[in-house]
Amino acid sequence: MSTHSSLRETVLSWLEHARTLPPTPQAITDVALATLPQWDTLEDAVAATAPRDEHPDLYGKVDGDWIPSFSALLGESGLGEATRLLAQGADVPLAEVADSFVAFCTGPAPVPERWLLLNADLPRGTRIQLGQYTLQTFTLDELHQAVSMPVLHGLQPQSLDLDLITGAPFLHVPEPGRKVTRRPTWFDFTGPRAEAQHWQALLPLILWDSELLRVDSTFTVARGRRFDLNPKDVPTTIKIYEDPHGREQNFEVRDTGDFYVPATNLEALTAFCTAISSKIDAVMAGAFHQRRILNRRARRLERAARHLLAAYQRTYTDDTVWEVEADELHLDYVIALEALLISPHDERAGIAHNIRSRASALFLTPERRKTVGDIVQRAYAARSTYVHGDVIKNQTEREKLTELRTLRLLTRQIILRWLVLTPSDTDDLAPLLDDAAQCTSCRDRIDQPLRDFFTTTPPSSRPADITAT
Incomplete structure (x- = not known):
């Protein structure tokens, strides 16, 4: 035997x-x-x-x-x-x-993985490679294979409802050195929060669409051994359906939020995320280079992304931001802009002007450049008011939320355009933007790369200034 x-x-x-x-x-x-x-x-x-x-x-x-x-x-x-x-x-x-x-x-021991559950609705069969990460919607059979002893699933009184997360979008990445614990939690104190630690995979998705995207939960999986996602870690909502007899039936379903990608957009999403992920990799490739300027460029992008994602993570919807946090989120967006648009050669006295001018230079039409300049000027003024301990006056709560949403959408666009335009052999985009702001004949060095990118690899909706040109 x-x-x-x-x-x-x-x-x-x-x-x-x-x-x-x-x-x-x-x-x-x-x-x-x-x-x-x-x-x-x-x-x-x-x-x-x-x-x-x-x-x-x-x-x-x-x-x-x-x-x-x-x-x-x-x-x-x-x-x-x-x-x-x-x-x-x-x-x-x-x-x-x-x-x-x-x-x-x-069998061989599985490699531990980090899984991030996103509040989004993506097409069945989604599988997009983002560097070391994979964005995937799992079938019920695939989820069964991830749990220990699948044959027992459904027999335990407290078993995880896999139907609830079937088709849910997960970002997962191998983490060979991670210890697989019984119940990893959001605040497991083993590293930065998920949106900060995994920003390189999350950023392309956020730049794809203007709807809010968050990490609902994060946990460790050793396929076939540990799958300790607690049902309480999956936000749910109640949907009402009418049965064939006209009776209303209530069903608990996963709350997907507003970030929705129809199946017809899956190919475009894949192309966009692949392109952005490559640009992020190109910037970060210099993170550990001996030349100081490349280190600075990588740090700038990471800092901007982390502040953008931190603000997203605390924004349930644009209309439901905690009043005590609204000014802090505003500050996160401004820090993201500063990280990308301030040059190490700037004089302190001209920083506000330079941010406004460079942000405007990233857009193609005079009308949009004027609008962007006004938004950035108000944002920087509000930032100064907040950090100096004063109160932003003459603004209702509704006006503050509207301004916050406007700033969020603008920050997304600036990060995206910065990524498109930043070459791999320089630390500072500021000289190019300054030239474009002062010299009409220099505009094409900004405009043409942006037109090319938004034509060949557009996000879910093409910006109005690109469409207008």
């Missing part, structure tokens, strides 16, 4: 014995199960089939000796949950559980 067959028979024997265990919760915890005499037999079978030198992830050190880890073999594999279900009288397919456990012990 092969070692695999021997392990399978041992697991089947363990599962048969599970039917005789007391159903009380305290008697069938993983710790309690590991004290049973039958556990030693199962432990020996695992050691014979999956030795530590081939599967170190299955072992732990106890009193100086390496032995099969009960937390891995019972918790991560799903065998402990199968055992509890059998003890409580559930109908569990024993052969499938045994096959799953053998595969768990003999």
Whole structure:
């Protein structure tokens, strides 16, 4: 008999014995199960089939000796949950559980991944590569394969409703060094917040469409072992449907927000995100170069992106911003503009003028340049008022929210245009923008690259100044 067959028979024997265990919760915890005499037999079978030198992830050190880890073999594999279900009288397919456990012990350890759930509605089959990241909408079958022991799904009283997140957009990225914990949380203190840590993958999506996009939750996945997204981490809403008899039925569904991409736009979204991701990579490629100017350019983009995403993360809708935070979000947008538009050679006295002039130079029509200049002037004045501890007067709450939305949309456009125009061999776009602002004949160095980009790789809607030219 092969070692695999021997392990399978041992697991089947363990599962048969599970039917005789007391159903009380305290008697069938993983710790309690590991004290049973039958556990030693199962432990020996695992050691014979999956030795530590081939599967170190299955072992732990106890009193100086390496032995099969009960937390891995019972918790991560799903065998402990199968055992509890059998003890409580559930109908569990024993052969499938045994096959799953053998595969768990003999297969390669999965690479931990970071998954970010986005509040968006993307087409089925979305799969876009963004550097190391993948933007993907998972089918129900694909989600089943990500959880431990899929055959148990739906049998546990507290099992995750995979239907709720089927088709939901996730950004996921391999993180080989990340420890897979039982319940990772938003504030797990292992690094920056998700929108800051993963900005390079989030920024292309935010630049694609003006609707608000946020990270709803972030967690670690080791496919086939850990999938600890808690249902409470998925924002939901109630939708009312009418059945064939005219009766209203309420269904709890995932709250997708307003960021919607129809299937007809998937190809364009893919092309846009791929192009922007490449431009981000080109800028960040100099982040660790010995030349100081390249380091500065990479830091500028990262700083602008982080402040933009921080503001997005605290904006549920443009009409529902906390009043105490509205001025802080305003400041985030202005910092993003400053990071990209201020030159290291600027005199402090002319900073406000330079930001306004350079922001305006990024747009193609005189009318739009005038509008942009006015928006930036008001934004910088409000920024100065806020940081000096004063109160912005003569502005209602509705006017403040309208101004905040206007600034948000403008900041998006400026970051996008900065990315389109910034070449890989310079740290500072300011001289080109200054020339364009003062010399009509220099405009084409700004206008033509923008026309080309927005023609070949447009976002969801083409800006009015591009369309008008």
